[in-house]
Amino acid sequence: MKLRYLLSGVIIAATLIQPSLAISRSMNAASEPLYPVTPYIAEKSVDTVYPSVAGEFLVFGQVKREGFSIHRTSKSSPSTSQYKLKKLALVDDMRYGVAVKDGSVGYVSNRVGPISAWMWQGRGDGQVAIVSQATYSGGLTPYHLNASPDGRVWCFDSTYQKLRYNQMFAEFIKFGHYELIGQQWRTYDSDSFRKKSAYMATKTGNNNKFDPPVLYTFQRNNSQLVMIPNAFDGAISPDGKKVAFVRETDGNYDIWMQDIDGSDLMQLTSSQYGDFEPTWSPDGRKLAFVSNRDSGGDVLLTSIYVLDISTNRITRLTNSSVATDGGPAWFDDNSILFHSNRSLDRDNGKGSTWNIWKLDIK
Numbered sequence: 001m002k003l004r005y006l007l008s009g010v011i012i013a014a015t016l017i018q019p020s021l022a023i024s025r026s027m028n029a030a031s032e033p034l035y036p037v038t039p040y041i042a043e044k045s046v047d048t049v050y051p052s053v054a055g056e057f058l059v060f061g062q063v064k065r066e067g068f069s070i071h072r073t074s075k076s077s078p079s080t081s082q083y084k085l086k087k088l089a090l091v092d093d094m095r096y097g098v099a100v101k102d103g104s105v106g107y108v109s110n111r112v113g114p115i116s117a118w119m120w121q122g123r124g125d126g127q128v129a130i131v132s133q134a135t136y137s138g139g140l141t142p143y144h145l146n147a148s149p150d151g152r153v154w155c156f157d158s159t160y161q162k163l164r165y166n167q168m169f170a171e172f173i174k175f176g177h178y179e180l181i182g183q184q185w186r187t188y189d190s191d192s193f194r195k196k197s198a199y200m201a202t203k204t205g206n207n208n209k210f211d212p213p214v215l216y217t218f219q220r221n222n223s224q225l226v227m228i229p230n231a232f233d234g235a236i237s238p239d240g241k242k243v244a245f246v247r248e249t250d251g252n253y254d255i256w257m258q259d260i261d262g263s264d265l266m267q268l269t270s271s272q273y274g275d276f277e278p279t280w281s282p283d284g285r286k287l288a289f290v291s292n293r294d295s296g297g298d299v300l301l302t303s304i305y306v307l308d309i310s311t312n313r314i315t316r317l318t319n320s321s322v323a324t325d326g327g328p329a330w331f332d333d334n335s336i337l338f339h340s341n342r343s344l345d346r347d348n349g350k351g352s353t354w355n356i357w358k359l360d361i362k
Helices: 162-173 185-188
Strands: 002-007 009-015 036-042 047-054 057-064 067-074 095-101 105-109 117-119 127-129 143-147 153-158 215-218 226-231 232-236 242-249 252-259 277-279 286-291 303-308 313-316 323-333 336-344 349-359
Touching: 047 336, 057 095, 067 095, 067 105, 095 143, 105 143, 127 242, 143 185, 143 232, 153 232, 162 185, 185 232, 215 232, 215 242, 232 277, 252 277, 277 323, 286 323, 303 323, 303 336
Parallel strands: 047 095, 047 323, 047 349
Antiparallel strands: 002 009, 036 349, 047 057, 057 067, 095 105, 105 117, 117 127, 143 153, 153 215, 215 226, 232 242, 242 252, 277 286, 286 303, 303 313, 323 336, 336 349
16 A cells, blocks of 8 residues: 655655565454564563663563552563662652663652652662753653663653643552553543543544643753654654654644754654554664554554654554554564563453563564
């Protein structure tokens, strides 16, 4: 299928192809897996979400009865070398864990002010403040933290809408439903930001009652804070020079990219449904992302895709007919980690908790 769209005065041709393996396009029927997927970190009655990889380190979040926590481990031995970040205050919920290749871990906490961003230095108890003092005075609520592998460039998103700001602060302390633990892209969608019995499809034409969020990039070497309007779910490229992000237009979510200095804005995907949670491959040539483009915009039926930036070729990687896949992170050049609520015991079935899975694409 050929898709042409206008961007910054230039017409760009994008070719969307499916893998050669024949599959049913109906999400209501059972589908054969496109690529092999296996459980990577799985713990019964525990939600394990949003893997982040840099160098030899893997960081992920967990939700247990006692609350949220951030864990760091080795890629080669994830079950035997886990380190859980220490709580430094009585109230200290930690979210959005980010791996840095020297072993440091970025995260967001409510221990100082409403919500603020920090980096544990990977040893001892030293914690480095990320971003600006505005986060500590309550001017910003940093969500969806991300960084370059070397930890020099960071990004996060926030809202200026007072009502949504107050809601987000309450949601940070306690999510209302387990769906939201593994679908954090729903933060800025007024129809799906909380658990409902039914959701509208994420598609062009929907009316989002929330004001557009704002994405910020932050360079630690010079403390430069850059604002990108109508953007969230940012991902910093491996060389720290570009940021990919999600932008909502008329109810539809697509992935965009620009240079850190604000130049060369480019739209990378154009679907009438939703594309979310971009993540860069180690060589900076591809982006994995989450989408419901093959389920008619169904909020709860999302799959993992990969985009070749130079050719605009999009390939679908997962296709469970009942489960929700999300939070992709590149394990290496040929494999991707992601979280899913698919069943650990039944092929293509839906489970009741989130676990981290691994898929090989070569």
